[in-house]
Structure formats: C-alpha cells, structure tokens
Amino acid sequence: MSTVNGTPLTRHGSRVPTIPARPTPPRPASTPAAPPIRAQARAFRPPVTPAPTIKVMVICLPDDLPAQALTSHQLDIHFGVTGTLTTLYWAAPRLRLWQRHQLIGARKGQPTLCAGGPVRLLDLPGLRHAAAVGAGIRHQLWQQIVHGTRPAVPWPVFESRHLTDPDRYPLDQVREDFHAQPRVHAMRLHAATSPGAGHCGIGELEMYQAGQVAYQHYRAASAVAGDAMLTADGHHLAPASDALAHRITYLEQALAHLDTVGPEQRLLAVSL
Numbered sequence: 001m002s003t004v005n006g007t008p009l010t011r012h013g014s015r016v017p018t019i020p021a022r023p024t025p026p027r028p029a030s031t032p033a034a035p036p037i038r039a040q041a042r043a044f045r046p047p048v049t050p051a052p053t054i055k056v057m058v059i060c061l062p063d064d065l066p067a068q069a070l071t072s073h074q075l076d077i078h079f080g081v082t083g084t085l086t087t088l089y090w091a092a093p094r095l096r097l098w099q100r101h102q103l104i105g106a107r108k109g110q111p112t113l114c115a116g117g118p119v120r121l122l123d124l125p126g127l128r129h130a131a132a133v134g135a136g137i138r139h140q141l142w143q144q145i146v147h148g149t150r151p152a153v154p155w156p157v158f159e160s161r162h163l164t165d166p167d168r169y170p171l172d173q174v175r176e177d178f179h180a181q182p183r184v185h186a187m188r189l190h191a192a193t194s195p196g197a198g199h200c201g202i203g204e205l206e207m208y209q210a211g212q213v214a215y216q217h218y219r220a221a222s223a224v225a226g227d228a229m230l231t232a233d234g235h236h237l238a239p240a241s242d243a244l245a246h247r248i249t250y251l252e253q254a255l256a257h258l259d260t261v262g263p264e265q266r267l268l269a270v271s272l
Helices: 037-043 072-079 097-102 124-145 155-164 171-179 182-193 202-209 212-225 244-258
Strands: 002-004 007-009 056-061 116-118 228-230 266-271
Touching (some): 124 182, 124 212, 155 171, 155 202, 171 182, 182 202, 202 212, 202 244
Parallel strands (some): 056 228
Antiparallel strands (some): 002 007, 056 266
C-alpha cells in the first residue's frame, strides 16, 4: 500500500475510504468556585448610617408639668433625658421684672440668657438673626482659610464606610484618611494657631461647603431648634445622622412644629 497526497491506496490503485475520527465530547466548562460565605455577606452588606450627635435638645413642656420637674435631676423621670439645663435662648428685650420668674434659668445681662420659658417671653427672631450674622462672618473667614483647596469628603461619609465594614476599614484608618484631605489640613492648622471661640470646626465642614447663605440658614435654625426636639405630646424629632441632608430634614420638622405652638408654650433647652 502506498500513499498519494497523504491518502492510502490499495494495490489496485483505488483509494481506501478514510474512517472519520471519533468526535471528542466537549469538556464541560469549569464552574468558578463560590466565594466564601463571609465574602458574599461583605459584598451585599448595606451601608450603615452613623448615629447623630445630639448636644442640645429642646423640650416642649406640657402645660400640666409641675414646677419641680424643671430641674436637671428630674429630667430623666419626666422625659427620659439625662442632661443639664443650658442657656440656649434670649429673653424678650422688654421683659418686665415680674415676668422674669416665668423664665427658666435666667441670667443677668443684656440680652438675658435663659434655658427657656413661654414662647411669648423669648426673643426667637432676634436669636435667629444674631446667629445668622455670626455665621456669615465665620463663613467669610472660612473661605479665606480654605482658599485654594479642593472640596473635602465630610466625616459622616467616612464614618458610614467604617461602620459598614469595620474589619476592612478600621477606625484609625478612617481618621487618617479624613484628616489627610488638604481642606481639613487648612482648617485644623487655623484652629491650632487661633485658639478660642469662633474658630471653624471640622465637624461643620459639610455645612460650610454648602455656601455662605446656606450656612447662615443652618446656624439660624439650629439656634432655636437645637439638635433634637421632644414635643409636648411626646413625639421625638431628631436627624437620622450628622449628614447635612439629615440635619436639614430635622430642622424643617422642628421649625414647622415651633410655628404651630401657642405663645404660652414653654420651651426648655437641655445639654446632653
């Protein structure tokens, strides 16, 4: 037997039919190994919202509340709040001497600082105006401090990432990453070299970055609403977190409630 062009031939010259090669069954595609259960849980872990910072709570006092309840050691009994009375409000400028006893924790001076009292005896418009003026001055200073720096990521964003996955993003790394931003550097350096009241705290970074007018509105509203509110019927108002969007939502609710209270409604400011 010989070959012609690679095809076998018999001794009579005819070609030998070739036997087709048996097809090889396709190999199944390899299935990737499933990720560990812990990795799956981490990949689908929903973001965690940090708890808000509540320093000052405003309590709308019920009409039938006894006078002895307006002391720090009675707050927990009547309102479930542990704190001390704080002088958040201004008394009305033309306060009569006999009206002074209706105020809570009134102090001498002009304007008269107090922890609260009936709305008709509190200068809420004046307090909001003064807070807005002071905020405008601080924002102008802040603009000079951070001039030339890029907008920074606010602290609540970093904190949320840490709480969502504390193993992969520990708190020490969170602080390092937040403080590594040039704008935060500028604010910290100014605070370090200019001690005292009135400096621009990094806790309000997101509020400053919203713009001067927005910051003035924020400080004016916070001056009368504090960080949380307990209504006379026991309804608790508070922001969901320290993020500016959540703070604004709280201020909207708190100011709307203050617009509905009567002139005899007593307000009380508590430092927690």
